[in-house]
Amino acid sequence: xxxxxxxxxxxxxxxxxxxxxxxxxxxxxxxxxxxxxxxxxxxxxxxxxxxxxxxxxxxxxxxxxxxxxxxxxxxxxxxxxxxxxxxxxxxxxxxxxxxxxxxxxxxxxxxxxxxxxxxxxxxxxxxxxxxxxxxxxxxxxxxxxxxxxxxxxxxxxxxxxxxxxxxxxxxxxxxxxxxxxxxxxxxxxxxxxxxxxxxxxxxxxxxxxxxxxxxxxxxxxxxxxxxxxxxxxxxxxxxxxxxxxxxxxxxxxxxxxxxxxxxxxxxxxxxxxxxxxxxxxxxxxxxxxxxxxxxxx
Amino acid sequence: xxxxxxxxxxxxxxxxxxxxxxxxxxxxxxxxxxxxxxxxxxxxxxxxxxxxxxxxxxxxxxxxxxxxxxxxxxxxxxxxxxxxxxxxxxxxxxxxxxxxxxxxxxxxxxxxxxxxxxxxxxxxxxxxxxxxxxxxxxxxxxxxxxxxxxxxxxxxxxxxxxxxxxxxxxxxxxxxxxxxxxxxxxxxxxxxxxxxxxxxxxxxxxxxxxxxxxxxxxxxxxxxxxxxxxxxxxxxxxxxxxxxxxxxxxxxxxxxxxxxxxxxxxxxxxxxxxxxxxxxxxxxxxxxxxxxxxxxxxxxxxxxxxxxxxxxxxxxxxxxxxxxxxxxxxxxxxxxxxxxxxxxxxxxxxxxxxxxxxxxxxxxxxxxxxxxxxxxxxxxxxxxxxxxxxxxxxxxxxxxxxxxxxxxxxxxxxxxxxxxxxxxxxxxxxxxxxxxxxxxxxxxxxxxxxxxxxxxxxxxxxxxxxxxxxxxxxxxxxxxxxxxxxxxxxxxxxxxxxxxxxxxxxxxxxxxxxxxxxx
Amino acid sequence: xxxxxxxxxxxxxxxxxxxxxxxxxxxxxxxxxxxxxxxxxxxxxxxxxxxxxxxxxxxxxxxxxxxxxxxxxxxxxxxxxxxxxxxxxxxxxxxxx
Numbered sequence: 067x068x069x070x071x072x073x074x075x076x077x078x079x080x081x082x083x084x085x086x087x088x089x090x091x092x093x094x095x096x097x098x099x100x101x102x103x104x105x106x107x108x109x110x111x112x113x114x115x116x117x118x119x120x121x122x123x124x125x126x127x128x129x130x131x132x133x134x135x136x137x138x139x140x141x142x143x144x145x146x147x148x149x150x151x152x153x154x155x156x157x158x159x160x161x162x163x164x165x166x167x168x169x170x171x172x173x174x175x176x177x178x179x180x181x182x183x184x185x186x187x188x189x190x191x192x193x194x195x196x197x198x199x200x201x202x203x204x205x206x207x208x209x210x211x212x213x214x215x216x217x218x219x220x221x222x223x224x225x226x227x228x229x230x231x232x233x234x235x236x237x238x239x240x241x242x243x244x245x246x247x248x249x250x251x252x253x254x255x256x257x258x259x260x261x262x263x264x265x266x267x268x269x270x271x272x273x274x275x276x277x278x279x280x281x282x283x284x285x286x287x288x289x290x291x292x293x294x295x296x297x298x299x300x301x302x303x304x305x306x307x308x309x310x311x312x313x314x315x316x317x318x319x320x321x322x323x324x325x326x327x328x329x330x331x332x333x334x335x336x337x338x339x340x341x342x343x344x345x346x347x348x349x350x351x352x353x354x355x356x357x358x359x360x361x362x363x
Numbered sequence: 364x365x366x367x368x369x370x371x372x373x374x375x376x377x378x379x380x381x382x383x384x385x386x387x388x389x390x391x392x393x394x395x396x397x398x399x400x401x402x403x404x405x406x407x408x409x410x411x412x413x414x415x416x417x418x419x420x421x422x423x424x425x426x427x428x429x430x431x432x433x434x435x436x437x438x439x440x441x442x443x444x445x446x447x448x449x450x451x452x453x454x455x456x457x458x459x460x461x462x463x464x465x466x467x468x469x470x471x472x473x474x475x476x477x478x479x480x481x482x483x484x485x486x487x488x489x490x491x492x493x494x495x496x497x498x499x500x501x502x503x504x505x506x507x508x509x510x511x512x513x514x515x516x517x518x519x520x521x522x523x524x525x526x527x528x529x530x531x532x533x534x535x536x537x538x539x540x541x542x543x544x545x546x547x548x549x550x551x552x553x554x555x556x557x558x559x560x561x562x563x564x565x566x567x568x569x570x571x572x573x574x575x576x577x578x579x580x581x582x583x584x585x586x587x588x589x590x591x592x593x594x595x596x597x598x599x600x601x602x603x604x605x606x607x608x609x610x611x612x613x614x615x616x617x618x619x620x621x622x623x624x625x626x627x628x629x630x631x632x633x634x635x636x637x638x639x640x641x642x643x644x645x646x647x648x649x650x651x652x653x654x655x656x657x658x659x660x661x662x663x664x665x666x667x668x669x670x671x672x673x674x675x676x677x678x679x680x681x682x683x684x685x686x687x688x689x690x691x692x693x694x695x696x697x698x699x700x701x702x703x704x705x706x707x708x709x710x711x712x713x714x715x716x717x718x719x720x721x722x723x724x725x726x727x728x729x730x731x732x733x734x735x736x737x738x739x740x741x742x743x744x745x746x747x748x749x750x751x752x753x754x755x756x757x758x759x760x761x762x763x764x765x766x767x768x769x770x771x772x773x774x775x776x777x778x779x780x781x782x783x784x785x786x787x788x789x790x791x792x793x794x795x796x797x798x799x800x801x802x803x804x805x806x807x808x809x810x811x812x813x814x815x816x817x818x819x820x821x822x823x824x825x826x827x828x829x830x831x832x833x834x835x836x837x838x839x840x841x842x843x844x845x846x847x848x849x850x851x852x853x854x855x856x857x858x859x860x861x862x863x864x865x866x867x868x869x870x871x872x873x874x875x876x877x878x879x880x881x882x
Numbered sequence: 883x884x885x886x887x888x889x890x891x892x893x894x895x896x897x898x899x900x901x902x903x904x905x906x907x908x909x910x911x912x913x914x915x916x917x918x919x920x921x922x923x924x925x926x927x928x929x930x931x932x933x934x935x936x937x938x939x940x941x942x943x944x945x946x947x948x949x950x951x952x953x954x955x956x957x958x959x960x961x962x963x964x965x966x967x968x969x970x971x972x973x974x975x976x977x978x979x
Contacts, residue, residue: 085955086783086897090845093620093809113971114891117962118955120976125954127844147972154976185977294616358829754920783897784950785918846952849921879920881927 070218081106082118094294098132123155153181159193168213207252219259259287305357314350384870398523417451424567430528435557436466441604444533466490490760508860514719514766515865530565537572541590542583548574550602553695555584559714562589622651631828634732638668653677674700719766728770745800748793755876768802780808787842853877889966892959899951916948
């Protein structure tokens with residue numbers, strides 16, 4: 067079982083069809099892995115991918131990395147069986163593609179509940195992730211985030227999005243301003259996480275770092291990944307600076323000390339600190355720890 | 364008789380002074396007489412060394428049935444020399460020849476028919492790759508093959524354990540008197556380190572070149588004073604395969620993780636300080652370590668004192684940028700290295716003896732701080748196998764692996780935990796011991812590392828290393844959990860090859876694989 | 883479980899296995915080819931037989947062309963082939979696999 071607000075700086079897409087790679091993909095150390103039954107799999111191989119998924123989830127130890135499944139859309143004949151297989155095998159969560167209205171979430175949740183009952187999984191143990199890929203989805207981001215208790219986060223999947231927006235690609239990411247802004251707003255208002263789209267030009271590491279810095283500063287929780295080489299770059303961006311870490315440590319320790327003294331507001335350096343800042347400080351420390359564990363410094 | 368690594372060596376091979384392996388340094392301070400060659404001295408200034416073809420040279424050298432010839436492998440998979448010479452020997456009706464090569468590979472598949480017909484009845488080599496290895500495993504060689512490391516071969520020749528009647532040494536350039544160099548021709552290989560010991564000790568030495576240059580061709584890797592004859596052929600090798608145009612710098616994420624882990628290990632050991640020395644192999648991951656070195660050196664503000672062994676472009680770059688003090692080169696793998704030796708300040712050629720001979724007065728391997736080595740597999744005693752595949756067929760080469768492992772202060776073996784085709788790199792017992800566990804310190808994989816319990820000092824030092832430390836048994840368990848525990852490979856009784864440790868003792872034997880029968 | 887026709891699962895990529903199943907002649911016929919036969923021959927055979935038993939397949943011809951697939955991959959590819967051969971596309975007995 068996976069906690070709703072665990073670290074998800076990187077979420078790596080993986081095709082279950084690639085037998086050689088899936089057996090130990092944990093070595094790349096993403097925070098989450100998304101087994102893709104949708105775009106990565108040809109129609110004629112949906113059944114094979116599903117069986118491969120089941121066996122990977124059931125028999126391979128991923129050493130604590132979260133295991134999610136991107137199922138096929140409700141407009142296909144595959145989605146229900148995808149849910150049955152994923153839940154039966156004990157996945158940590160399901161990513162629902164092309165969400166536009168809460169109904170898209172509700173029908174999936176219904177199938178998930180049925181599957182949890184059918185296969186004796188604890189009810190509620192399968193989390194949900196909402197993937198938004200259309201302008202309507204972006205407009206409904208808040209409602210979608212609130213559509214189920216199981217939702218841990220929402221993501222923007224840029225794919226066809228740019229075309230449906232009539233936008234053009236720009237280095238500063240202008241074509242995604244609208245979507246990214248709406249998404250992070252909705253996520254914060256609803257109290258869930260949000261993740262940015264994949265960077266399809268794998269070898270464009272500069273562009274990846276630039277986009278990642280942008281979304282990190284905007285407040286996003288993480289980014290989707292399609293190649294292991296992208297992971298260290300994103301983790302590097304999501305690493306707090308030494309000053310941020312020091313400040314966060316001070317805040318945490320002072321808050322616990324001052325609270326004992328009954329003091330509600332105090333100074334750390336030039337900043338006024340109160341208990342509202344505790345969560346942010348804890349988030350910094352969680353990122354720092356994860357970065358330390360990854361980088362080894 | 365059982366040897367020090369627990370391998371049973373049949374008594375039939377323990378004759379004429381051959382002993383079982385007794386420990387990596389059992390023969391330290393060994394006192395012996397170096398042999399000398401039977402030399403035909405030349406004082407007549409009108410004497411010509413250049414002969415019209417290989418057959419003429421073979422006959423002029425008086426090659427007879429039962430004699431030993433030798434070759435080097437500086438031309439790697441692009442070599443034409445070995446096969447051309449052996450073909451000529453066969454056509455002259457000479458047979459029962461012992462081939463003392465430094466390494467044999469896919470360029471030498473054509474030797475197999477000569478093995479089958481009895482032209483070649485004995486082989487000594489480091490590498491036995493491709494069809495030659497398979498043929499030896501199939502028992503097609505009349506006499507048992509000898510697998511020797513580079514240092515071991517040099518010691519065997521110097522001590523007389525192997526006597527070379529005629530050395531055929533390929534050279535990218537030679538003058539008409541036999542001064543041979545690895546540069547200046549159409550198929551350059553950079554250095555001729557492997558051939559030097561042959562030139563010194565063989566009774567007769569023939570230089571085979573495709574580019575005759577004006578005398579004197581100096582500074583020579585092989586001196587004209589050690590050369591009997593010179594033969595000019597059309598091509599000594601395929602230049603594309605002699606030196607890779609660019610050594611493929613791996614982009615494989617798994618190999619990069621492995622390389623980065625190995626570099627991290629280096630960083631957290633006590634020898635990582637200014638002026639340290641190091642050697643990498645030519646394989647993908649081992650080579651990729653160099654990529655991760657530069658940022659580490661910059662961060663620590665230190666430089667590498669010198670590198671030893673095989674040379675590649677990343678090292679040349681580090682040399683030119685001031686991160687390496689000197690490169691002591693015994694083999695060049697790519698164009699950049701071939702071009703650079705003797706020309707870039709700090710890039711020097713050393714002979715194989717200087718590099719790795721355990722019986723000289725101290726070889727360069729003894730001065731190494733680190734060596735990063737690949738492996739086919741390793742066992743829970745840290746013994747390494749670089750010779751036999753899991754099917755028991757001979758397909759690898761000890762090279763300088765064994766020598767560097769013995770000499771280096773910190774020997775790091777790196778391999779993916781389980782290779783793609785379900786090949787576990789760590790197991791209970793390797794099929795063939797090449798490098799004894801007592802000389803292997805650390806084993807690194809993508810998932811973590813294990814330290815030889817003999818090195819409590821390294822375990823202590825690595826406490827700050829962020830990688831996960833396992834026991835070697837723990838890594839074996841991880842590998843078996845992933846790939847399943849493999850069955851034992853079955854062999855017939857027939858011994859097809861002896862694996863000599865660098866000191867000439869027998870560390871293991873290779874037998875003919877038995878046909879697998881599915882129960 | 884009865885197989886209606888021949889079917890295939892998996893690929894010949896390194897680390898994968900190609901499994902061909904077809905209705906049998908009244909018994910189980912098994913042919914195993916593998917790059918790592920000497921290491922995992924018995925294990926592959928055991929896995930295949932176990933899986934066939936679990937799915938109650940007693941009458942089939944199974945040909946395995948293995949390129950070094952680990953256990954769970956062999957099972958997955960065999961299961962895929964069997965369900966395809968039995969024309970079962972949905973409502974699979976996931977809990978029994």
